[in-house]
Amino acid sequence: MIGFQSGINVFALGGLGEVGKNTYVIESEKSMILLDAGVRFPEANLPGVDYVIPDYSYLKENRSKIKALFITHGHEDHIGGIPFLIRSVYIPVIYAPRLAAALIRHKLEDARIKDPVKIVEYDSDSVVKIGDDFVVSFFRVTHSIPDSFGICVDTKEGRILDTGDFKIDLTPVGPNFELAKLSRLGSEGVDLLLADSTNAELPGYTPSETNVRMDVEEIFEKAPGRIIVSTFSSNINRIQQVVEVAVEHNRKICIVGRSMETVVGIARDYGYIKIPDSSIVKDDQLKNYRNSEICILCTGSQGEKMAALSRIANGDHKTIHIIPGDTIIFSSNPIPGNGAMVDKLVNLLVKEGADVKQNGIAFSLHSSGHPSQQELRLMLRLAQPHYFMPAHGEYRMLKIHGQIALQVGLPKDHIFICDNGDMLQLKNHVVIRTTNHVPAEDVYIDGNDLDGLSSSVINDREQLKNDGMVAVLLTIDSKRNKVIVPASVYSRGFNAGKDTHVIRHAQIHAQEAIDSLMGCGRVSFAELKSTIRETVSQYIYRRTERNPMIIPIIMDVGERA
Numbered sequence: 001m002i003g004f005q006s007g008i009n010v011f012a013l014g015g016l017g018e019v020g021k022n023t024y025v026i027e028s029e030k031s032m033i034l035l036d037a038g039v040r041f042p043e044a045n046l047p048g049v050d051y052v053i054p055d056y057s058y059l060k061e062n063r064s065k066i067k068a069l070f071i072t073h074g075h076e077d078h079i080g081g082i083p084f085l086i087r088s089v090y091i092p093v094i095y096a097p098r099l100a101a102a103l104i105r106h107k108l109e110d111a112r113i114k115d116p117v118k119i120v121e122y123d124s125d126s127v128v129k130i131g132d133d134f135v136v137s138f139f140r141v142t143h144s145i146p147d148s149f150g151i152c153v154d155t156k157e158g159r160i161l162d163t164g165d166f167k168i169d170l171t172p173v174g175p176n177f178e179l180a181k182l183s184r185l186g187s188e189g190v191d192l193l194l195a196d197s198t199n200a201e202l203p204g205y206t207p208s209e210t211n212v213r214m215d216v217e218e219i220f221e222k223a224p225g226r227i228i229v230s231t232f233s234s235n236i237n238r239i240q241q242v243v244e245v246a247v248e249h250n251r252k253i254c255i256v257g258r259s260m261e262t263v264v265g266i267a268r269d270y271g272y273i274k275i276p277d278s279s280i281v282k283d284d285q286l287k288n289y290r291n292s293e294i295c296i297l298c299t300g301s302q303g304e305k306m307a308a309l310s311r312i313a314n315g316d317h318k319t320i321h322i323i324p325g326d327t328i329i330f331s332s333n334p335i336p337g338n339g340a341m342v343d344k345l346v347n348l349l350v351k352e353g354a355d356v357k358q359n360g361i362a363f364s365l366h367s368s369g370h371p372s373q374q375e376l377r378l379m380l381r382l383a384q385p386h387y388f389m390p391a392h393g394e395y396r397m398l399k400i401h402g403q404i405a406l407q408v409g410l411p412k413d414h415i416f417i418c419d420n421g422d423m424l425q426l427k428n429h430v431v432i433r434t435t436n437h438v439p440a441e442d443v444y445i446d447g448n449d450l451d452g453l454s455s456s457v458i459n460d461r462e463q464l465k466n467d468g469m470v471a472v473l474l475t476i477d478s479k480r481n482k483v484i485v486p487a488s489v490y491s492r493g494f495n496a497g498k499d500t501h502v503i504r505h506a507q508i509h510a511q512e513a514i515d516s517l518m519g520c521g522r523v524s525f526a527e528l529k530s531t532i533r534e535t536v537s538q539y540i541y542r543r544t545e546r547n548p549m550i551i552p553i554i555m556d557v558g559e560r561a
Contacts, residue, residue: 006029008026008155008160008425008426009025009028009436010024010194011420011424012440013056013440014440015036016393016398016418016420017394017420018040018393018394019040019198019335019392020040020041020052021054021077022078025058026153027065028133028155031130032059032066033067034066034085034091035069035072036069037069037071037079037080037081037082038076038078039084039445049446050445052445053442054442055439055441056084058438058440059085060088066089067092068092068128068130069085069091070136071094071097071100071104073097073099073149073165074145076234079100079104083111086113086115086117093120094117095126095136097122097149098123099272102270106266122149126138132156133155135153135155136152136154137151137154138151139152139178140181141163142177143165144209145234145235145236146175146237146267146272150163151164157429158189158192158429159185159189159190159192160190162194162391163196163379165392167206167368168205168371168378169208172209173209173237182382189429190383192386192389192431193379193385194389194390195388195392196391197376198371199370199397200376201397201400204372205375206367206369206372211367212365214364215365216229216245216365217245219327219329219357224291224325226291226294226326227246227295227326228296228312228326228327228329229295229296229297229298230298230301231301231330231332233259233260233263234263235332236263236267238331240274243275243279250293251279252279252293253280254281255298256298256308257300264297283319284319300312300345301330301342302332302341302342303334304341309345313349313352314348325354326354326355328355331365332359333359333368380404380405380408380410387414389417390417395417398417418433421437422437444457465493467493468492468493469548469550469551470503470548470551471491471552471553473485473490474555475554475555476528476555477556478556481518481521482518483518487511488507489510506536509539510535513532513535514531533552536550
């Protein structure tokens with residue numbers, strides 16, 4: 001357990017060196033508050049993993065200090081970890097903007113969290129006092145989801161500002177960025193700034209969300225048949241623009257995909273998405289309308305196999321299939337690592353006769369919700385921080401963001417490029433990097449098991465995926481120290497069938513090693529298994545340069561006697 005030193009500790013359990021899993025902690029001697037509690041969705045090299053969450057062990061060790069969780073906005077990489085967090089430690093209260101609060105309530109209900117969780121909604125005028133240690137206030141930012149905020153935390157040692165996810169959109173869909181309030185906070189003095197780095201590699205400004213509408217309208221005007229629009233279910237500002245265009249072009253709107261139905265339903269209930277009831281139809285009602293009267297809004301823009309668009313393309317959806325002449329709009333960019341899946345889906349859609357429109361030179365169909373370099377410079381100018389920790393991004397993004405801060409005048413030793421778990425200390429308006437490090441490894445979640453998966457389980461799955469498995473079956477009589485049924489070798493997912501030369505000779509080598517070992521006297525099951533694994537794996541690698549998982553299965557008839 002890390003001994004607490006005087007001052008205010010600031011560190012991340014997630015969000016540094018990665019895009020996702022945003023979880024930041026501000027800690028005094030007596031109190032601790034959390035800013036966001038997100039998940040990261042697994043990469044392709046994590047088979048069977050549903051979510052990646054932070055290691056909450058430090059929070060468990062200091063659970064009595066936790067006073068509140070503050071949420072900046074309602075995206076999964078900022079709220080997705082909440083069900084796992086509150087089943088690990090007691091969170092007295094969650095402060096969240098109105099839309100995020102609604103999404104969190106639904107998430108907790110969906111996760112069947114039985115214990116009541118106190119959720120308090122805040123807006124830009126709210127001020128929350130946490131004992132004598134923290135005073136928390138908020139400023140509205142523009143992002144791809146309504147009700148997005150930056151958070152200001154005032155402490156006795158100085159002021160900390162977390163931008164949350166943002167971009168500086170001067171023609172937004174929805175309320176304006178509170179630039180004047182941010183400037184005032186900066187003029188009063190910001191000691192430490194944590195700022196979104198996701199687009200730090202991109203020069204210039206991120207295009208306005210309203211730019212997307214013009215090209216979407218052009219496609220709607222020209223499309224002869226059905227239009228299928230796929231985007232992130234949480235990109236509510238984009239969805240609002242699409243449905244407005246659909247209604248203007250007298251198209252009925254069909255919402256497909258569980259997460260899309262959930263988020264759009266909540267956003268409609270709270271007034272963030274406005275669709276006339278008369279414009280919405282169920283998927284089984286589409287046959288009642290001409291193709292030119294239909295707009296389908298669905299999930300699956302990242303090529304996910306189980307998402308609605310993939311099921312429609314593969315013919316697996318119960319009522320909707322691709323019809324030649326359909327126009328498909330991908331209103332998103334592939335997340336790094338998803339490009340191959342998206343390409344595969346696009347090819348399938350084109351093969352089925354669809355006209356696919358993607359974001360690019362021809363059409364501007366997506367605008368990021370994150371700031372490019374000029375907006376990062378503007379944020380630094382407005383906030384005027386004395387110290388700076390780039391956040392929300394992979395390492396190269398954090399590094400570039402640090403270089404941008406250097407360009408606008410921050411001293412090099414006032415810029416901290418940190419990893420998850422690295423601890424900064426704010427004391428008397430001075431920030432230093434401490435030698436303390438909080439456990440902040442990835443925890444892999446399979447289903448709803450909070451214990452997570454160990455790295456050895458992940459390695460086993462990777463081995464099975466890449467090299468398959470070889471099972472060695474053997475029957476012995478342990479009382480007589482005798483082999484009853486000789487070794488048989490079977491393979492699955494390994495490039496060697498049952499009757500091939502490699503498998504036959506692996507079987508011979510295994511039996512020779514077993515006979516040699518048992519000829520020296522009584523042996524334990526552990527010794528037998530170890531000998532089988534070593535002998536078979538060495539032989540197979542020598543012949544094939546593959547490392548399949550070797551599974552010895554030993555049956556003992558001596559136990560029954």
